[in-house]
Amino acid sequence: xxxxxxxxxxxxxxxxxRNAYIDFSQMTVxxxxxxxxxxRQGKPVVGFGFSSNGRYAPSELLRxxxxxxxxxxxxxxxxxxxGENLDPVRVWDVVRxxxxxxxxxxxxxxxxxxxxxxxxxxxxxxGLPLFRLLxxxxxxxxxxxxxxxxxxxxxxxxxKDLSALQKVMQGYLDLGYSxxxxxxxGAPLSEDLRRIEAVLKVAKSSDQLAVDANGRFDLEHxxxxxxxxxxxxxxxxxxxxxxxxxxxxxxxxxxxxxxMATGKNLFLLQDARNLIRYAQLRPDRDILQFGCAxxxxxxxxxxxxxxxxxxxxxxxxxxxxGGHQMSLNIAAxxxxxxxxxxxxxxQPFGGFAxxxxxxxxYVKLSDIPxxxxxxxxxxxxxxxxxxxxxxxxx
Amino acid sequence: xxxxxxxxxxxxxxxxxRNAYIDFSQMTVxxxxxxxxxxRQGKPVVGFGFSSNGRYAPSELLRxxxxxxxxxxxxxxxxxxxGENLDPVRVWDVVRxxxxxxxxxxxxxxxxxxxxxxxxxxxxxxGLPLFRLLxxxxxxxxxxxxxxxxxxxxxxxxxKDLSALQKVMQGYLDLGYSxxxxxxxGAPLSEDLRRIEAVLKVAKSSDQLAVDANGRFDLEHxxxxxxxxxxxxxxxxxxxxxxxxxxxxxxxxxxxxxxMATGKNLFLLQDARNLIRYAQLRPDRDILQFGCAxxxxxxxxxxxxxxxxxxxxxxxxxxxxGGHQMSLNIAAxxxxxxxxxxxxxxQPFGGFAxxxxxxxxYVKLSDIPxxxxxxxxxxxxxxxxxxxxxxxxx
Numbered sequence: 001x002x003x004x005x006x007x008x009x010x011x012x013x014x015x016x017x018r019n020a021y022i023d024f025s026q027m028t029v030x031x032x033x034x035x036x037x038x039x040r041q042g043k044p045v046v047g048f049g050f051s052s053n054g055r056y057a058p059s060e061l062l063r064x065x066x067x068x069x070x071x072x073x074x075x076x077x078x079x080x081x082x083g084e085n086l087d088p089v090r091v092w093d094v095v096r097x098x099x100x101x102x103x104x105x106x107x108x109x110x111x112x113x114x115x116x117x118x119x120x121x122x123x124x125x126x127g128l129p130l131f132r133l134l135x136x137x138x139x140x141x142x143x144x145x146x147x148x149x150x151x152x153x154x155x156x157x158x159x160k161d162l163s164a165l166q167k168v169m170q171g172y173l174d175l176g177y178s179x180x181x182x183x184x185x186g187a188p189l190s191e192d193l194r195r196i197e198a199v200l201k202v203a204k205s206s207d208q209l210a211v212d213a214n215g216r217f218d219l220e221h222x223x224x225x226x227x228x229x230x231x232x233x234x235x236x237x238x239x240x241x242x243x244x245x246x247x248x249x250x251x252x253x254x255x256x257x258x259x260m261a262t263g264k265n266l267f268l269l270q271d272a273r274n275l276i277r278y279a280q281l282r283p284d285r286d287i288l289q290f291g292c293a294x295x296x297x298x299x300x301x302x303x304x305x306x307x308x309x310x311x312x313x314x315x316x317x318x319x320x321x322g323g324h325q326m327s328l329n330i331a332a333x334x335x336x337x338x339x340x341x342x343x344x345x346x347q348p349f350g351g352f353a354x355x356x357x358x359x360x361x362y363v364k365l366s367d368i369p370x371x372x373x374x375x376x377x378x379x380x381x382x383x384x385x386x387x388x389x390x391x392x393x394x
Numbered sequence: 395x396x397x398x399x400x401x402x403x404x405x406x407x408x409x410x411x412r413n414a415y416i417d418f419s420q421m422t423v424x425x426x427x428x429x430x431x432x433x434r435q436g437k438p439v440v441g442f443g444f445s446s447n448g449r450y451a452p453s454e455l456l457r458x459x460x461x462x463x464x465x466x467x468x469x470x471x472x473x474x475x476x477g478e479n480l481d482p483v484r485v486w487d488v489v490r491x492x493x494x495x496x497x498x499x500x501x502x503x504x505x506x507x508x509x510x511x512x513x514x515x516x517x518x519x520x521g522l523p524l525f526r527l528l529x530x531x532x533x534x535x536x537x538x539x540x541x542x543x544x545x546x547x548x549x550x551x552x553x554k555d556l557s558a559l560q561k562v563m564q565g566y567l568d569l570g571y572s573x574x575x576x577x578x579x580g581a582p583l584s585e586d587l588r589r590i591e592a593v594l595k596v597a598k599s600s601d602q603l604a605v606d607a608n609g610r611f612d613l614e615h616x617x618x619x620x621x622x623x624x625x626x627x628x629x630x631x632x633x634x635x636x637x638x639x640x641x642x643x644x645x646x647x648x649x650x651x652x653x654m655a656t657g658k659n660l661f662l663l664q665d666a667r668n669l670i671r672y673a674q675l676r677p678d679r680d681i682l683q684f685g686c687a688x689x690x691x692x693x694x695x696x697x698x699x700x701x702x703x704x705x706x707x708x709x710x711x712x713x714x715x716g717g718h719q720m721s722l723n724i725a726a727x728x729x730x731x732x733x734x735x736x737x738x739x740x741q742p743f744g745g746f747a748x749x750x751x752x753x754x755x756y757v758k759l760s761d762i763p764x765x766x767x768x769x770x771x772x773x774x775x776x777x778x779x780x781x782x783x784x785x786x787x788x
Contacts (some may be wrong), residue, residue, distance in 0.1 A: 065504075092690070124434060
């Protein structure tokens, strides 16, 4: 059997009611028709479903990502062992392919992009670079004139051997970064250890290298990696387990005395607070990687910093996820411990001002009012293109 | 000052890299231009922002909800005290208006609707109503031939007085429900107590009434409500605080010996597990309201039931959020404690088969293969409309 088509329709279900949080005046529901080639009672079986109301129809996610993935399965339709019916668990796996872990969806991302544009405008109107505006508002005018940055990369590229990985990491060191980060967890432990050892050959010392498992491991694998990694004395070991599994984090840290980093997939004050409450992180060494752009923006990030202060954590323990100028401004203005950087990838969004080099893993900021986007030529060209004139305006 | 326009553009940033979880072959970013009427250096200030990559451009949320809310503020543009610049916190509040608490966004909702259509097709192809298929697969063929349902309503309607609320709740009792639920937390405590007392006048006993605060309260208010509600001996007290704040739940329950209900805004196995780990809920009386349609579907719900079993909880303690036939089938097939119902609202999606009345708060299921949508005429008409022929097909 196979899936012939999947179609989505939005149905409004407006209502005048409200609860303690929201009203339902604009509420919508998605209705889905999943057409199969299986015939029952002379007609093709069509699967129907609807989204439970209260969270708005998620049409774009269905139309742009989940339905295309299912259709792309084509003759590989995820069927059960009989071959005559769908296997919902296999469908689920196909649909969730290429979605990061952590349950948070697009709401925090959409608010984050809007929040960034607002802060940019606020700083522009005030005639200040954002880091100075933040320092004035929240830190008695004190700001850092340079920020620690590390180079994140070392991904699994298709068909790249160890020498290619070494070359990429050497390239980061040559660019002026003294700390680099590579991905692990996408290969067996033995292969990952070979990759780590290859990179350590090009690094000056083991604390130049951090490793990131992107939340891939269950407790057993997390502990196996922790035990295997301890002897290397790396800069840090990042996100071994599911971002929301504080118990895993706490239990595996019993086997890893070195610094750990986590939090980049927590998009909400409440989640950050649960991590601090339950994961037994160590304020003298561990690193908190909450970002702002994925996480309801700087407004929410300021709340997270307030929560951290209440729990005795210094902002210097924060090195946000997201290697871009917004995070860099926040780090310099609010006294964070640094910022990520992805040299050469995620362009033109990643990276900092053109012509300001990284020296000994520190970078300075542009003094242009706003977030400094103008100082990154390729990025600002994309932004200006996004600013088409509204119809009817000169 | 005011905001003249806000525009969003999607920019692809495809890349061949992958980490332990995802590849970036289809990755996109939203770029936002927020045009103000403030002039600096002879030109209007435009705020720019972009979404951090890794979670896909959330265009629809921006275009359908967040940007329109900000534009609708119009002359009420959320400015700071000077009136000359934007206030990012007030912008944030405007943008988040009418969004439910809990950080989960649309991803779990979109997967949920697809999962529903898949299970419908699976049951249809198997020639079984879903509850029987589930009972066969997961419960040795045992199913319940009727399911406990309660009527959720008692919202804050505009301009409704207490007699109108009494009438609505009396209507539910007349429909055959012996348990009804009303909203609290959208008014001062004293007014909510008057509303509760008004409803208790039409109920036979206080355990016919449950109350739902929709996560509105901080700890202080949650405890104040707990103390005020204890003497009423209500059926249950639902979601006093933020859905992700297990500590609040645990601490306020020290002041509330009666049954509590929560979990309807947790959309993921990991969140459900954190609730069980940290909120000190009581398996002898408390009620778990995880649903499937908002929460990555029945596939994820089955994992949640597995986790509950590991923690010593009976499926009978589960009464899912979402009063529709999908949840009803799951309840009957998997032996849950019941299902919500919203008589008359969220139509045509809410509610059960036409012509099967609720008796003493129990409802029977249609025997039609699938989820029973065909037995609910108005709903099935909407679904058939959603099943338009793809272009080029007969």
